[in-house]
Amino acid sequence: MDHSRIYNSDGRRSVIRNQASEAIEIPSVCKNLKPLRLKYNQVCELxxxxxxxxxxxxxxxVTFPRFMKDGTSRQSAVYFDTEEIEEWYRNYKAKCRCER
Structure with a gap:
């Protein structure tokens, strides 16, 4: 990989990559993939x-999918499985339409 080193005014180094090295072709299969897990805020948006x-x-x-914690501490990130959230929403929608 071709890098150029430039020193900032405060003496720190910055690495600048050539544009040719950053042009990575992403397969079309990967572009259409859904995320496997969603963050708390992503579920809120969805x-x-x-x-x-x-x-x-x-x-x-009680039917809402349980979240997964990324660690054991209280501040650990919380994730939800995408397919479980979508399945819950389909069931919730069907339940709401049947009650009317």
Missing amino acids: LNVTRDCLRKIIEND
């Missing part, structure tokens, strides 16, 4: 709800 509303759904709806 369902068009606020964080507080999603928290209430998680607490009150």
Whole structure:
């Protein structure tokens, strides 16, 4: 890989890559893939709800998919499985339409 080193005014080094080295062809199969897991905020955007509303759904709806924690600490990232969220929404939508 061809790099050029440039020194900033404060003496730190920066690496600049040539444009030719950054042009990586991504296969078309990869462009259409869905993410396997979604972050908490991504689920909020997908369902068009606020964080507080999603928290209430998680607490009150036993059919809502359980989240996965990335670690054991309290601050660890929380993720949801994409397919489980989509399946829950399909069932939720069908349930809402049948009740009317």
